[in-house]
Each structure stands twice: as structure tokens, then as C-alpha cells.
Amino acid sequence: MGTSSMKNFDLIVVGASFAGLACARTAALRGLRVAVLDRKPDPGAGVRTTGIxxxxxxxxxxxxxxxxxxxxxxxxxxxxxxxxxxxxxxxxxxxTDTPNLLRWMADEAARAGAVLQWGMRFTGGEMSENGVVLADLGLKAPLLIGADGAVSAVARAFALDRNRxxxxxxxxxxxxxxxxxxxxxxxxxxxxxxxxxxxxxxxxxxxxxxxxxxxxxxxxxxxxxxxxxxxxxxxxxxxxxxxxxxxxxxGGALKRTSRGPVMLIGDAAGYCSPLTGGGIAAALRLGRRTAQAASDWLDAGGEHPSAVIAREAPSYAVKGLMRRALDLAxxxxxxxxxxxxxxxxxxxxxxxxxxxxxxxxxxxxxxxxxxxxxxxxxx
Ligand SMILES: Cc1cc2nc3c(=O)[nH]c(=O)nc-3n(C[C@H](O)[C@H](O)[C@H](O)COP(=O)(O)OP(=O)(O)OC[C@H]3O[C@@H](n4cnc5c(N)ncnc54)[C@H](O)[C@@H]3O)c2cc1C
Missing domain, CATH: 3.30.9 (D-Amino Acid Oxidase; Chain A, domain 2)
Known part of the structure; x- marks a missing residue:
């Protein structure tokens, strides 16, 4: 597909779970054109969390x-x-009734104006002068957010740090x-x-x-x-x-979670407590903050959202030490x-x-x- 037949968005979000949907809703409310894609057939399918x-x-x-x-x-x-x-x-x-909570979050993001696409898997993309191009999916945008969970295809495709x-x-x-x-x-x-x-x-x-x-x-x-x-x-x-x-x-928050127009949030960025395994609160909070920062960056000459999130994300340093103790079982x-x-x-x-x-x-x-x-x- 040539780049002229691509659909232009301000933001592409890969992964429609807690981080991605929180991000997409706020970004769309702030007037950004947002595309969200997820490999799941429906937002409540295949839940992988207890959801507390x-x-x-x-x-x-x-x-x-x-x-x-x-x-x-x-x-x-x-x-x-x-x-x-x-x-x-x-x-x-x-x-929580987690499948229905995710369905509700997806409805809220769609109501805010985000375009949600189910059954669509991210497999790779190219960085261009003006952002990111997903040629096989016909999408391009100045910013792509990888909210695709613990084993992130976005991290792999763009040579960012990965959870180990x-x-x-x-x-x-x-x-x-x-x-x-x-x-x-x-x-x-x-x-x-x-x-x-x-x-x-x-x-x-x-x-x-x-x-x-x-x-x-x-x-x-x-x-x-x-x-x-x-x-x-x-x-x-x-x-x-x-x-x-x-x-x-x-393993705690990853170091290299952004490169040019691509950044990671949620589990993809390691924002999950090494001690308790809880990651939903951070996914929701930083998902929304990423959207706010993205809109400030795109529309008001603000800092790149990755710089804002790098400052606000937890490092989990103490919890990381406690994890080492628990690993000893x-x-x-x-x-x-x-x-x-x-x-x-x-x-x-x-x-x-x-x-x-x-x-x-x-x-x-x-x-x-x-x-x-x-x-x-x-x-
Ligand atoms: C068994 C278990 C229990 C847990 N219990 C809790 C708990 O009770 N409370 C808590 O706070 N945390 C809990 N966690 C952690 C919590 O689930 C995660 O921190 C949270 O789900 C992270 O949200 P996320 O949006 O970053 O990623 P995820 O919820 O992992 O979502 C990633 C999304 O990306 C999509 N995706 C992945 N790859 C692709 C691709 N290539 N293309 C398109 N889409 C893709 C997936 O389909 C999925 O929808 C638990 C985790 C597990 C495994």
C-alpha cells in the first residue's frame, strides 16, 4: 500500500487493555485522531488477569x-x-468483572471518538520522517504507543527494552x-x-x-x-x-521505553510491581497521562510524552529488592x-x-x- 492511501491518525495505540484504552479515551477526548488495534476478537476476550x-x-x-x-x-x-x-x-x-470492565472501557474510548479495531495484530512498522507507518495495516501517525503487554511486539519491532x-x-x-x-x-x-x-x-x-x-x-x-x-x-x-x-x-520499569515516535506504556514498559504483580493502577494512570502529554506535544509544543512519563513512572527500586527476597522462596x-x-x-x-x-x-x-x-x- 502506498503512503498516500494510508489512513492518517495523530496516535496509534497497539493493545486495547487497561493502558491502551485509558490512553485512547483521554487522547480522543482531547481531540486527537486515535486508532487502537488489538489482536483480540473482542475487548473482553481472553482475559489474562485477576483484575483487582x-x-x-x-x-x-x-x-x-x-x-x-x-x-x-x-x-x-x-x-x-x-x-x-x-x-x-x-x-x-x-x-472486577474484568471482561465487562474492559468492554465498558472500550465503549468509553469509542464514545470519545477513538477508532477501535479488533482482530488486528501488530507485526511491525517503519519509522518515517513524520512518525510511524504500519504499511500492512494501512495506518500512519506521528506517534505510536505500545500498550501490548508483558511480551511486547512493539518493543521487539522497534528495538526497545523488553521484559526478561x-x-x-x-x-x-x-x-x-x-x-x-x-x-x-x-x-x-x-x-x-x-x-x-x-x-x-x-x-x-x-x-x-x-x-x-x-x-x-x-x-x-x-x-x-x-x-x-x-x-x-x-x-x-x-x-x-x-x-x-x-x-x-x-523486573521493574524498563530503561529504554521510547525511540523517536514510538513509546511503551503499561506492562510493555515494565510498569508492574515486582513485589505484588499489580500493574492495573499504573496502566490506567500512566495511560491517561501519556495521552495528556501527547496532546500537549502535538498541539501545544510541549515536551515529548516519553520525557513526561519517564519522570512520572515508578522505578520500583525497593519493590525490586523485595522481589529478590521472595524469589528465594x-x-x-x-x-x-x-x-x-x-x-x-x-x-x-x-x-x-x-x-x-x-x-x-x-x-x-x-x-x-x-x-x-x-x-x-x-x-
Ligand atoms: C494471572 C495474573 C493476575 C494479575 N492480577 C492482577 C490484579 O489483580 N491487579 C493488578 O493490578 N494487576 C494484576 N496483574 C497484572 C495486570 O494484569 C497487568 O499489569 C495489566 O493487565 C497491564 O495492562 P496493559 O494494558 O499494560 O497490558 P495487558 O492487559 O497485558 O494488555 C495487552 C493488550 O495488548 C494486546 N496485544 C498484545 N500483542 C498484540 C499485538 N501484537 N497486536 C495487537 N494487540 C496486541 C493484547 O491482546 C491485550 O489486549 C495480573 C497479571 C496476571 C498475569
Missing amino acids: LVKEAADDFDVPAELTRRVRGVRLHAPNGAHTDHWAPGYYFLA RFLGGVEWELAPDAGLDPRFLHCMLDSELAPGYIAWAVPGVNVIQFGLAARSDTKSEPAKILARYGERLGLRAPKIIGTRSGLIPV PPNWVWNATLGTAAFRHLAHAVYFHKRGDHGELPYETPHERALAEDHLQV
Whole structure:
């Protein structure tokens, strides 16, 4: 295809997930002509994440309540059957109906004016004098954003840094089960079955999400976690209704994330916590900031967006060090011995609640919350 028959955009976004859609919506609202392409057949297909939003993301980014379920506390389980509860007033996590959340985000981006194309895979492109040309797809633009996840084809095509260290995550979607205490994210610390990270059971939106992530040199087997912890968690008759899996980049923010008219955001740039594996908050926040900076650059002579994001992106330096410690996979007797100690509680609060104090038993605080919990228990 000659360049004259190309469709011109101001911005091409590769990858229509959290980072790409947040970026596309804001860019389109700001008047940029935005093309988004994704290899998925539909925005909610093939979800590869548990999809929990931390409170900071929920505060930054308004999402419809019917697509979320608030979870107030974290229950940590040791291999010996002991557990401890952690929570902080006013803090919560949002479990999400992730496929429908992504569909909603795609609709919002389209409503803002972005052109979304599904079933379209980026395989390569050329840098030109005025930006980037994707000859095979008939698209060109002065700026291309790679928001195509942990194993980024954009990074590879334009010789940018690529993620090298990963955790492998596997999750089963289980039918709702009244036995699981719905107030908590249940996290199992078990280095035999989830070396390098944890296993979890999340009381999600009409589903229980049960999974684990572990060092990528080991095999993740949810069945073994279910056999060891299912009964302790109160799961009565676990019925698998779906699966999710994916790679979590845990090497920290990459250094060379831009070159000329191409830049990376989200997991593609390594913006994912090496400690917790959480990346959605950063994907949403930096996706939107990238769009703001892109519009300032294109329309108002501002700095290149890659310079703005390089300043604002987290480096994950401390979390990177903690990741090295977790990679060592402390033997299970260490988890058993430390779970209830004051030092461990302090650490857990720093990780999950950002030091928002330590509290006793998690109450059902509001009548609304109680009613929600009772609804859930009747499933
Ligand atoms: C098992 C698991 C559980 C997780 N749980 C959580 C959690 O609970 N909370 C949290 O904050 N984080 C979690 N994470 C991390 C989180 O999912 C990521 O940080 C987040 O999804 C990053 O968003 P993104 O938009 O950068 O990339 P992604 O969500 O990975 O999306 C990349 C998109 O690019 C598309 N794409 C890829 N290649 C191409 C191509 N060549 N052409 C076109 N399109 C392409 C894909 O189809 C996809 O839509 C989890 C990760 C895993 C693997």
C-alpha cells in the first residue's frame, strides 16, 4: 500500500487493555485522531488477569459499581493452617468483572471518538520522517504507543527494552461458593506450591477467582493449591467454570521505553510491581497521562510524552529488592513461624495497605455492606 492511501491518525495505540484504552479515551477526548488495534476478537476476550483494582486506582478512575465488588480485608494463610486478618478503615480492593470492565472501557474510548479495531495484530512498522507507518495495516501517525503487554511486539519491532523476568500466573474461575468468607482477599503463602509469590482466592463478581503465581521456572498447579487449602477456605464443592493465565513482568520499569515516535506504556514498559504483580493502577494512570502529554506535544509544543512519563513512572527500586527476597522462596516453616509476629503484621500492612495502621477483627461496618455480604452468602 502506498503512503498516500494510508489512513492518517495523530496516535496509534497497539493493545486495547487497561493502558491502551485509558490512553485512547483521554487522547480522543482531547481531540486527537486515535486508532487502537488489538489482536483480540473482542475487548473482553481472553482475559489474562485477576483484575483487582487497588483503592488508589478506584479513586483515580471511575468505574461502574455493578462491574465491581468491594473487598475490605486481606486474610493471609500459612501452610500450617493458621491465618491472620488485615484491614484498614476506608481502604478496600475492587474485584472486577474484568471482561465487562474492559468492554465498558472500550465503549468509553469509542464514545470519545477513538477508532477501535479488533482482530488486528501488530507485526511491525517503519519509522518515517513524520512518525510511524504500519504499511500492512494501512495506518500512519506521528506517534505510536505500545500498550501490548508483558511480551511486547512493539518493543521487539522497534528495538526497545523488553521484559526478561516474569512470574507465571494461572487462575481458575470457580462458581460462587457461600463457604468462602467474602470480606477478604485470601492469600496463601506457600513456597512449596507457589514459590516466589502466593496463591489466592478472591470473592469476585459472581465468581470466585482461585489461582497462583510463581517463579516462571516452576509449574503453577491450582489443583494442588485447591487440594491443600480448599477445605480450610470453606470451599464446599469447587466447580471450575473458566481459566485465565498470563505472565507478570517483575523486573521493574524498563530503561529504554521510547525511540523517536514510538513509546511503551503499561506492562510493555515494565510498569508492574515486582513485589505484588499489580500493574492495573499504573496502566490506567500512566495511560491517561501519556495521552495528556501527547496532546500537549502535538498541539501545544510541549515536551515529548516519553520525557513526561519517564519522570512520572515508578522505578520500583525497593519493590525490586523485595522481589529478590521472595524469589528465594522462604521454606514453609519460615511462613509458619513468622505469620503472626508483629514484624510480619507490620510488613503486611505496608504492602497491602500502605502503612495505614493495623486493626483487630474486620467488622461488617455499614448496613449496606452487611446486606451485600448476606446476599452473597445466599448464593
Ligand atoms: C494471572 C495474573 C493476575 C494479575 N492480577 C492482577 C490484579 O489483580 N491487579 C493488578 O493490578 N494487576 C494484576 N496483574 C497484572 C495486570 O494484569 C497487568 O499489569 C495489566 O493487565 C497491564 O495492562 P496493559 O494494558 O499494560 O497490558 P495487558 O492487559 O497485558 O494488555 C495487552 C493488550 O495488548 C494486546 N496485544 C498484545 N500483542 C498484540 C499485538 N501484537 N497486536 C495487537 N494487540 C496486541 C493484547 O491482546 C491485550 O489486549 C495480573 C497479571 C496476571 C498475569
